[in-house]
Amino acid sequence: MTELYEPTFESSTLPVRGRADARAFVNEHIVAYADIWDRAGAIPEDLLAKISAAGMWAPFLPADLGGSDMDMVTLGEVHEEVGRGCSSVRSLLTVHTMLSWAMHRFGTDAQRQRWCPDLAAGRVLGAFCLSEPGAGSDTSGIATEAVPIADGWILNGGKKWITNGQRADLFMVFARGPASTIALLVPSDAPGVTVTPIDDILGTRASMLAEVSFTDVELRSDALLGPSGFASGMVLTATLDLGRYSVAAGSVGIIQGCLDACADYADKRTVGGVPLRELPLIQAKISDMVTDVRAARMLVAEAGRLKDRGDAATIMATWIAKYFASTAAARHANEAVQVHGANGCGSHYPVARFYRDAKVMEIIEGSTEIQRMTIAAEAQRKWER
Amino acid sequence: MSDTTSQILGFIKNRFPQAEISETDDLFSVGYINSLFAMELVMYVEKTFAVTIPIDELLIDNFRTAKAMTELIGRLRSAVAVG
Numbered sequence: 001m002t003e004l005y006e007p008t009f010e011s012s013t014l015p016v017r018g019r020a021d022a023r024a025f026v027n028e029h030i031v032a033y034a035d036i037w038d039r040a041g042a043i044p045e046d047l048l049a050k051i052s053a054a055g056m057w058a059p060f061l062p063a064d065l066g067g068s069d070m071d072m073v074t075l076g077e078v079h080e081e082v083g084r085g086c087s088s089v090r091s092l093l094t095v096h097t098m099l100s101w102a103m104h105r106f107g108t109d110a111q112r113q114r115w116c117p118d119l120a121a122g123r124v125l126g127a128f129c130l131s132e133p134g135a136g137s138d139t140s141g142i143a144t145e146a147v148p149i150a151d152g153w154i155l156n157g158g159k160k161w162i163t164n165g166q167r168a169d170l171f172m173v174f175a176r177g178p179a180s181t182i183a184l185l186v187p188s189d190a191p192g193v194t195v196t197p198i199d200d201i202l203g204t205r206a207s208m209l210a211e212v213s214f215t216d217v218e219l220r221s222d223a224l225l226g227p228s229g230f231a232s233g234m235v236l237t238a239t240l241d242l243g244r245y246s247v248a249a250g251s252v253g254i255i256q257g258c259l260d261a262c263a264d265y266a267d268k269r270t271v272g273g274v275p276l277r278e279l280p281l282i283q284a285k286i287s288d289m290v291t292d293v294r295a296a297r298m299l300v301a302e303a304g305r306l307k308d309r310g311d312a313a314t315i316m317a318t319w320i321a322k323y324f325a326s327t328a329a330a331r332h333a334n335e336a337v338q339v340h341g342a343n344g345c346g347s348h349y350p351v352a353r354f355y356r357d358a359k360v361m362e363i364i365e366g367s368t369e370i371q372r373m374t375i376a377a378e379a380q381r382k383w384e385r
Numbered sequence: 386m387s388d389t390t391s392q393i394l395g396f397i398k399n400r401f402p403q404a405e406i407s408e409t410d411d412l413f414s415v416g417y418i419n420s421l422f423a424m425e426l427v428m429y430v431e432k433t434f435a436v437t438i439p440i441d442e443l444l445i446d447n448f449r450t451a452k453a454m455t456e457l458i459g460r461l462r463s464a465v466a467v468g
Contacts, residue, residue, distance in 0.1 A: 106440060231443035233420030310432040312425035
């Protein structure tokens, strides 16, 4: 798939340590190619290698495990910049981040030493396997089952809508265990694992979605990630929280992408000799984008600061950030197409892709409806005091 | 009641204002614990008392009561002091 990537000049892949580095990386390696990858339905290996060289897969891991100790605020900024360029690439970062973070937070020392350096370097790419044909946000509906045996587990079942399922080397699979939902580490080449690509989807078309089935997959006892008791649900909750944070940041990137595209288009396009930028209705749309992108960015940063402090309030802050950013992204992507008129419906401008990708943001890592229920429940709880 | 226990009960009370909980009440039996609150509780304990709860201490009995959590915090602090 390397033919999809055609850099215009020999580029550097300096380590990405913050927003400025990420912006330069995205502008150089992603922006001009995102629509090509979107149509091809895949991210080329060459780009994955460049992300590895830039140290962007899991920079939040400590240095002794291959990371660069990046804080969560900065990680959000990096994911925003990547989301500005291509939501499919950002999706790959999101699921890899979820697995890598869970490995570090809930893994044993042996698991961390075995996997984290490879995850940080991109030698092993991860995917998060929760959704099933009959269960999305409703984890009580998980049918995939892990049966304990003498020295491990037997896994049977199937997962759907798995981001990077086509390319990932290691799956974090949630399954019904003897007493609760548990997380298992499953190499993609384990006997009994079958990966079936999902093509022709609405948005994030290059995120290499797949269905993954497990047929009598034998796993050793050290495949279990995290506790198997009451706290096993925490692995899922905490990992989804980080995924939600990444999606919120990526949604901010979509809004910024819409704003950049619209400002540029409105500057160049004229109607009856008048530049679009001078039309009040166009100005209204752009002013709303400017306002919402700042608001969404601040909500994401707040959630990130709380994560960096280890403050439990980050969970609700992340719900709110994701709800605001994803719905604003969908709203402004809609308006961005409108600003571009018929050109917005074609393939020469990125806004059609933003429009399709933004819709996906309202569904993944907790749908808008689930978010509103959760946020309202929190408000109700406080009101009852 | 120790300060640690009081703080933990205060956190639970803040989350569930209607709750009447003593230091020995079983939080699981009264239905306050779900995976979301479990995560909040672990984060609260780690941040407030400056401890890291290892995986092998993430056991239901360590979080069943405010008293059990206080004892867990005491053990973790002792381990750090000894280590």
